[in-house]
Amino acid sequence: MARAAGVAAVSPRMEPGARPAGLAQAAIVLVLLAAVYHRTAAELWRTWTTNDNYSHGPLIPVVALALVWSRRARLAAAPPGRDARGLLLVALACVLQIAGVRGDVFALQGWSLVVMLCGLSLALLGSPVTRLLAFPILYLAFMLTFPPFVMNQLSYALKEVTVRLSTRAAELLGVAIQRSGMTLYLARGVLEIENPCSGLRSLLAMLAAGTLFAYLQPGGWVRRGTLVLLAVPIAMAANALRITLLILVAHYASVKRAVGTFHDVTGYLTFALALAALLAARAALRPRGAAPRRTESPA
Numbered sequence: 247m248a249r250a251a252g253v254a255a256v257s258p259r260m261e262p263g264a265r266p267a268g269l270a271q272a273a274i275v276l277v278l279l280a281a282v283y284h285r286t287a288a289e290l291w292r293t294w295t296t297n298d299n300y301s302h303g304p305l306i307p308v309v310a311l312a313l314v315w316s317r318r319a320r321l322a323a324a325p326p327g328r329d330a331r332g333l334l335l336v337a338l339a340c341v342l343q344i345a346g347v348r349g350d351v352f353a354l355q356g357w358s359l360v361v362m363l364c365g366l367s368l369a370l371l372g373s374p375v376t377r378l379l380a381f382p383i384l385y386l387a388f389m390l391t392f393p394p395f396v397m398n399q400l401s402y403a404l405k406e407v408t409v410r411l412s413t414r415a416a417e418l419l420g421v422a423i424q425r426s427g428m429t430l431y432l433a434r435g436v437l438e439i440e441n442p443c444s445g446l447r448s449l450l451a452m453l454a455a456g457t458l459f460a461y462l463q464p465g466g467w468v469r470r471g472t473l474v475l476l477a478v479p480i481a482m483a484a485n486a487l488r489i490t491l492l493i494l495v496a497h498y499a500s501v502k503r504a505v506g507t508f509h510d511v512t513g514y515l516t517f518a519l520a521l522a523a524l525l526a527a528r529a530a531l532r533p534r535g536a537a538p539r540r541t542e543s544p545a
Contacts, residue, residue, distance in 0.1 A: 275366060282343065283362075286355040293352075293391055298442055299401075302451040306389035309458060310382040317378055327372030335365025356390035381461055388454040397446065405444040407482065412489035419490075421497045430493065435501035437493065445485030448517050452481040455521060459528050469531045476527050484520035488512045 294303035314321070339362035346354030363383045367376040405428060413423050413430065424431040428439040456477030460470035491512050496504035 271370070275370070279362070283355075283359050286343075286352075286359060289352055290356065290389065290391070294389075297391075299397065299447045299450060300389075300391060301447065302454060303389040306386060306454065310385050313382040313385070314379065321375060321378055324374040324378060325372070326375070328370060329368045329373050329376070332365045332367065332369025332376075335361055336369060337365075339365055351393070353391055353393050357387075360384065360386050360390070385454075385457070385461075388450070388457070401441050401444040401446045404446055404449065404482065404485075405439060405441070408443070408445055408486050408489055409439055411482075411486040412493060415486070415490045416493040416497070419494065421493060423493070430496075432493070432497050432501070434496060434499075437496045437501055437504065439489065443485070443489060443492075445482060445488075448485055448520060449478065449481040451517070452477040452520055452524065456524055459524065463528060463532065465531065465533045469533070473524075473528055473531055477524060480520050480523045480527070484516040484523070487519075488516040 290303065294300050339358045342354045342358035342361060346352065346356075346358060360383060363386070364376070364380075367379050367383065371379075409425070409428060409430075413425055416423060422433060430437040430439065453474070456474045460473040463470050463473055492504045492509060495508055
């Protein structure tokens with residue numbers, strides 16, 4: 247009898263009615279989340295499908311769910327519990343959501359969702375489970391948007407650096423260029439460097455990929471942090487290569503050919519090249535003899 251009572255004490259999930267009660271609680275939480283954030287989710291989807299800078303957005307929740315699934319055994323083994331500190335995060339999320347809606351600042355609404363998920367996990371599931379869910383939840387930040395003025399400033403700065411590097415490289419290859427701002431005057435016409443060519447789209451996607459690779463990377467935080475930081479120059483170098491190729495085609499063929507199909511194809515090819523470079527950097531930073539990091543312990 248004493249042994250049976252002891253097993254029941256350390257295994258609260260096995261108590262009669264615990265599973266249906268847990269499912270009912272989860273259903274209520276999901277309904278409340280849908281009621282509060284359905285407009286935010288709809289606006290996120292619209293942004294993902296209409297703004298190229300956030301076209302990677304739909305992949306982020308899929309990756310986060312895959313990470314959660316990969317550690318399902320550890321989640322099942324983690325001791326359940328509740329932590330009242332999570333209610334503070336829930337309250338903060340509510341403040342962010344109200345401020346975002348009232349002030350028409352969509353970025354606050356997106357960040358509110360991430361804070362809310364952290365708070366609910368801590369309040370309803372406890373610290374051990376939340377530690378396991380921390381990275382998948384925080385990784386959702388890569389699906390969110392930033393205020394337009396931030397994006398515009400960053401896009402312009404990236405364009406400035408990219409155009410400087412690209413025009414210099416093209417001149418070294420024998421191309422005569424006169425530059426006025428983001429307008430390049432070539433022998434065969436005028437090439438305008440528009441906002442989509444800033445490389446911001448690739449930079450955001452590469453940062454998301456670099457963060458995921460760093461999380462799965464064996465070794466210490468220095469190696470992982472270095473891998474994330476390398477995503478920035480790799481993305482910028484790939485975009486500079488793309489603009490250089492466009493200038494070369496515009497010079498030796500025509501501006502029309504440079505801004506046509508070739509423009510789109512080079513975008514995909516240079517991103518693939520950047521991703522390959524990031525994977526090569528990960529391999530170089532990997533400790534010798536280190537096994538791949540496991541995201542799930544043996545059952």
